[in-house]
Amino acid sequence: MLISRTQKDKVITMKMADLHSEIQSGILSYLAIHPDATASLQDVYSHWLSNERFSYNIDQVQTALDRLVDHGEIKRRSGSNIYML
Numbered sequence: 001m002l003i004s005r006t007q008k009d010k011v012i013t014m015k016m017a018d019l020h021s022e023i024q025s026g027i028l029s030y031l032a033i034h035p036d037a038t039a040s041l042q043d044v045y046s047h048w049l050s051n052e053r054f055s056y057n058i059d060q061v062q063t064a065l066d067r068l069v070d071h072g073e074i075k076r077r078s079g080s081n082i083y084m085l
Contacts, residue, residue: 019056023064026052028073031085038077038084041065 030048031037039048045061065083068074074083 019060020064020067022052022054023049023056023061024068024073027064027068031074035085038082041081041083044083 026049027044037048041058041062044065045056045058049056049061065074065076069076069083074085076083
């Protein structure tokens with residue numbers, strides 16, 4: 001069975017959404033245990049997600065952080081890239 005380019009792109013988009021959702025869950029899980037934690041993108045990438053089953057690249061983590069901020073689940077300190085509850 002052949003998959004069209006549109007179907008393939010849709011599958012890739014769905015997988016990326018799942019990946020970002022998984023990263024977001026990892027971030028929120030970390031913050032549930034450490035509610036006073038604050039961190040830069042690099043620290044979230046290096047420390048908050050260090051116990052996750054899968055590895056992610058920093059761009060994927062940035063996208064997940066941006067989505068959490070956009071949905072009001074976490075905050076970004078004004079004028080910086082420091083994230084917190």
